[in-house]
Structures are given as structure tokens and as C-alpha cells.
Amino acid sequence: MRNDIEEVLISEEEIQQKILELGAKLSDDYKGRNPLVICVLKGAFVFMADLVKRIDVPLEIDFMAVSSYGASTKSSGVVKIIKDLDVSVEGRDVLIVEDIIDSGLTLSYLMEVLRGRSASSVRVVTLFDKPAGRTVDLEADYTGFVIPDAFIVGYGLDYAEKYRNLPYIGILKPAIYSN
Ligand SMILES: O=P(O)(O)OC[C@H]1O[C@H](OP(=O)(O)OP(=O)(O)O)[C@H](O)[C@@H]1O
Numbered sequence: 001m002r003n004d005i006e007e008v009l010i011s012e013e014e015i016q017q018k019i020l021e022l023g024a025k026l027s028d029d030y031k032g033r034n035p036l037v038i039c040v041l042k043g044a045f046v047f048m049a050d051l052v053k054r055i056d057v058p059l060e061i062d063f064m065a066v067s068s069y070g071a072s073t074k075s076s077g078v079v080k081i082i083k084d085l086d087v088s089v090e091g092r093d094v095l096i097v098e099d100i101i102d103s104g105l106t107l108s109y110l111m112e113v114l115r116g117r118s119a120s121s122v123r124v125v126t127l128f129d130k131p132a133g134r135t136v137d138l139e140a141d142y143t144g145f146v147i148p149d150a151f152i153v154g155y156g157l158d159y160a161e162k163y164r165n166l167p168y169i170g171i172l173k174p175a176i177y178s179n
């Protein structure tokens with residue numbers, strides 16, 4: 001897999017350090033509350049697992065699966081719910097855990113859905129933010145790394161379902177997706 005990577009953009013150590021910082025901030029901000037932490041599958045599964053271990057307040061977790069990229073480096077523009085939540089968000093403090101905000105389409109769709117279900121608050125934590133990809137104007141409440149305009153893989157993020165198991169973030173060689 002390393003042969004398909006042009007450059008390691010963010011190391012395993014840098015990611016883990018950032019998650020400690022995000023966890024400390026979230027522990028402060030959610031003190032005295034019982035948030036429902038929602039993992040946006042599939043991409044956020046690795047970040048979710050590492051992050052919740054660093055949040056020191058009682059919390060509950062649930063999972064939602066959405067997809068819009070398929071085997072492409074461009075969003076199809078159509079966000080599909082593949083798996084919905086098991087529990088109600090009504091009256092809950094919801095924290096959405098995303099791996100990356102790129103065009104912003106996935107998140108704007110999710111925010112609309114969850115607000116429509118009467119959550120009492122909805123905040124977003126994303127590990128990566130790619131502002132150059134944005135087609136919808138929105139920002140996360142908590143951001144790990146702002147990244148350049150390149151297609152990244154690893155730490156949960158895929159290209160055509162591959163590379164999610166890399167422990168670091170790499171920039172994929174363009175030859176991999178252009179042929
Ligand atoms: O801001 P956007 O342009 O919407 O891109 C971000 C979303 O795209 C990816 O998911 P994808 O649809 O590839 O599904 P996956 O998580 O199963 O890989 C990623 O995990 C985010 O959820």
C-alpha cells in the first residue's frame with residue numbers, strides 16, 4: 001500500500017497528539033452533560049474509536065452510514081443514508097464525528113436531518129478540513145487539521161474502499177485514480 005502513497009502528510013503520532021487535545025477540549029465543553037456522539041460511517045470509524053477514549057464525560061454512541069463518493073475522488077452530490085441511527089436524538093446534545101469535511105455536502109445534509117429531529121444542540125468535530133473543496137458554506141465546531149487541496153487516504157479514509165487501514169494520512173499518487 002505504501003507504494004501507492006506519494007507523500008505521508010500527517011503521521012500517526014501527530015494524529016494521536018491532536019486527538020488528545022480535541023478530547024480535552026470536548027471534555028471541558030461537555031462537562032455535566034451526557035452527549036450522544038454520532039459516528040459518520042464508514043470514514044470516521046477509526047477517529048471515533050480513538051476520540052471517545054479521550055472524552056472524559058458520560059456519553060452514548062451511535063452510528064449512521066452515509067455515502068456520496070463511491071469509487072471516485074469527487075462527490076456525486078447525492079448523499080444517501082445507508083444506515084440510520086438506532087436511538088432518538090430528540091432533546092439530546094448531539095456531537096457528530098466526521099473524518100473530513102470536503103465539499104460540505106455530507107455534513108449540511110446531516111445537520112438538516114438531525115435538527116429536523118429536534119436535537120437540543122448539534123455540534124461537529126472533524127479531524128480534517130479541506131476548505132478548498134467547499135461548495136456549501138459551513139464549518140465544524142472543532143477541527144483537527146486543515147489540509148491542502150489533495151485527495152487523502154488512511155486513518156479511515158478510503159479511495160474505492162481501500163487504504164482505510166493505514167495508520168497515517170497519505171496523499172494518493174494521482175496515477176492510482178486517473179487510470
Ligand atoms: O464534505 P464532503 O464532500 O461531503 O465529503 C466528506 C464525506 O465524504 C466521505 O464519505 P464517503 O461518502 O466517501 O463515504 P465513506 O465514509 O463510507 O468513505 C467522508 O468520510 C465524509 O463523510
Ligand code: HPA
Pocket residue numbers: 069100102103150151152153157158159
Ligand atoms: O480527500 C478525501 N479522501 C477520502 N475521502 C474523501 N471524502 C471527501 N474527501 C476525501
Ligand SMILES: [Mg+2]
Pocket residue numbers: 043069070157158159
Ligand atoms: Mg469514502
